[in-house]
Amino acid sequence: MQKHTTRIFVYAMSILLFIVSFLYPISDNVFASSKNEYYNETYRPQFHFSPKQNWINDPNGLVYVNGEYHLFYQYNPFGNTWGNISWGHAVSKDLVHWKHLPVALKPDDLGMIFSGSAVVDKNNTSGFFKGKKDGLVAIYTSSGETQQQSIAYSTDQGRTWTKYAGNPVIKNPGIKDFRDPKVFWHDETNKWVMVVAAGNKAMFYSSKNLKGWAYMSEFGAEEGAQLGVWEMPDLFELPIHNDPKKTKWFLKVNTNPGGTKEGYRSQYFIGEFDGTTFKNDNPPDTVLWTDYGKDFFAAQSWSNVPDRRIWIAWMNNWQYAEKIPTNPWRGSMTIPREVTLIEIPNKGVRLIQKPVEELKQLRKEKYMLKNQLVIPKTNLLSKIKDDTFEIVAKVELDSAKEFGFKVRKGEKEETIIGYDAVENKLFVDRTSSGETDFSEQFPEKFEAPLSPKDGKIKMHIFVDRSSVEVFGNDGKAVITSRIFPSPKSQGIEVYSIDGNVKLNSLEVYDLKSVWKNNE
Missing domain, CATH: 2.60.120.560 (Exo-inulinase; domain 1)
Known part of the structure; x- marks a missing residue:
């Protein structure tokens, strides 16, 4: 009886499927295909990075080491609006397919974990990696009563982190907005350099060991777009027309809040950096936008990538970031882009961005x-x-x-x-x-x-x-x-x-x- 009933059920379902296929035929669209149910919510990006759930904003700590691209990011583990800011973490071997990892850095007595960068300490200048070839050091803003710069280190490819007992490594110098340190090794002067956003300008610091930092100079108080405070700086050297003998330094900052039409935007400067000061090649009132849409913000480049410079940005805008109609996540990243420079007649050196x-x-x-x-x-x-x-x-x-x-x-x-x-x-x-x-x-x-x-x-x-x-x-x-x-x-x-x-x-x-x- 049970087998007979099963046959009837299968027969009935076959007839039903035939009727459904007749009434609703499979589309003859050129690209008709089935979709994986995972990560398939309405508006869920299919080839952009987004978290499984909850809020994200700025990319942080981008570093390439031992075949892995690390993507840290501003993350709220407890909701899909801004708050409880920590560093989320994902890794990729190809900049396309991402593996989610546990939260890397969580708030502490110094405050929430705001944006920053990460480096490979190849020569153990910090002293954190005795007996090891090298390790990762993250440099970030501790945002509590004031904004100060702190560090943490990892000996296991970024899977776990130890915060430095001597934090903060740079105390707040009396500036309300003092955040988002980008750090890199400057070969010519044999030292670490930090550029940090400070109100309407960028400030430069140097260090031999990532722990003790000395102020060097500042740039930007009367340069470029002054639509709000500056955020998320990045500084690196790029070849012009892929000629390694002809280079310029590229400084990027974001404007917060920006103008009503412009929104929160990203601008850049072309110039020279001697390890101490940055000098702009263009007139001070020149404004160069990295992107002419509203949804390219807080771009940061990966450190330690051989032979090319790649960056990624938060694909959102603070004017409406907490209102966009996505759930159970809110926020995503752009596709990664390779950046280079070209020289345009009668204009000068300008940025070029291409999909990786x-x-x-x-x-x-x-x-x-x-x-x-x-x-x-x-x-x-x-x-x-x-x-x-x-x-x-x-x-x-x-x-x-x-x-x-x-x-x-x-x-x-x-x-x-x-x-x-x-x-x-x-x-x-x-x-x-x-x-x-x-x-x-x-x-x-x-x-x-x-x-x-x-x-x-x-x-x-x-x-x-x-x-x-x-x-x-x-x-x-x-x-x-x-x-x-x-x-x-x-x-x-x-x-x-x-x-x-x-x-x-x-x-x-x-x-x-x-x-x-x-x-």
Whole structure:
């Protein structure tokens, strides 16, 4: 009887599945595929780092050692708004797939664990690693009644940490905002250098052992954008056009709170650093933005990476960071980017950002077009539906005044990634991108100056469940933006206005999720 009942049940389910498949046929979309249920909540990024749950903000302590990239980050272990700030921790072997580790640094009698950096103490200058080749030292801000700089060390590849008994190593000098130390070894002067944000400027300190620090100089009180206090500095030397004999020093800081339209933004300076002072190459009122969107903040670069400089940023903005509609987590990181410098005639040395090559391993199905004319009111991509994908486009200007892509397109929502050929501007318009009513400062259009090269524009676009990152002309202009569309909005459109443009080449890749249950 039991076997007979089982047969009837299986037969009935087969008929039901046939009826369901007839009424709701499998989509013929180019990129139709099943998704892993893990890390699959609405708006959950599929190839950006985000915590399993709770709040995150700034990346911290980025260091590469023994084949592992360490990502520490500002973390609230107890909720998805800011508070109880500790250092969360994850590691990766390829900058793409991440393994979550236990919280690394927790608040203590000196206060919460604010942002900072980490280094490999290769020569045991600190004395923490007797009998060992080297170890990791984290330098962070203890934020209690005042903000002071402290250190901790690890002898087991960052899995456990011991706070230095002599903390703080730099006491507060009477400045309210005194935080986010970035430390590196300066070969020419044979010492550790720290740059720390201090109100509306950066201050520089030096040390021989990471414990005792001496003040050297300061920079910035009357330089660049003075829209608020400075935060999260980073300082490193980069080659120009990949020529190791021709270099400049690159100093990045964030503005907090920033202007109403700009939000909390990140700016940079190009100049010289002699181990003691930084000198700006540009006039003091020159403002150079790292990113023209609102969601690239607190970028920090990995230390100890051979032959290239890679950084990552918090993909959010304090204007609405605690209001974005995600759960049970809130906050994520950008994709990692390799940074270099180029010299632009009549402008000087400028930053270039490109997605790291390791991201190419996520590419799955590919849709290609070559030498196709984009005509108004037509869509060459009408068959593609996707919510996590990459676009690589080379466009030859013609008569169109505007062209670009509409992504995460639904009945009433879309995010427009376009180029204004009249004003020579790359832009992202998220005013109708989906959920926007959680903040009146969210639905905006962002623009970046970008001139054609040989009459052509390149766009490299990454679209995830709740973000777009756009790299124009090989990273000369970058726009990062959060979006919160309906999961059903998966249309993609290539468009032109008031004329035609030619797609010299177009590649669209479906991208795999980086998250698995056993990660």
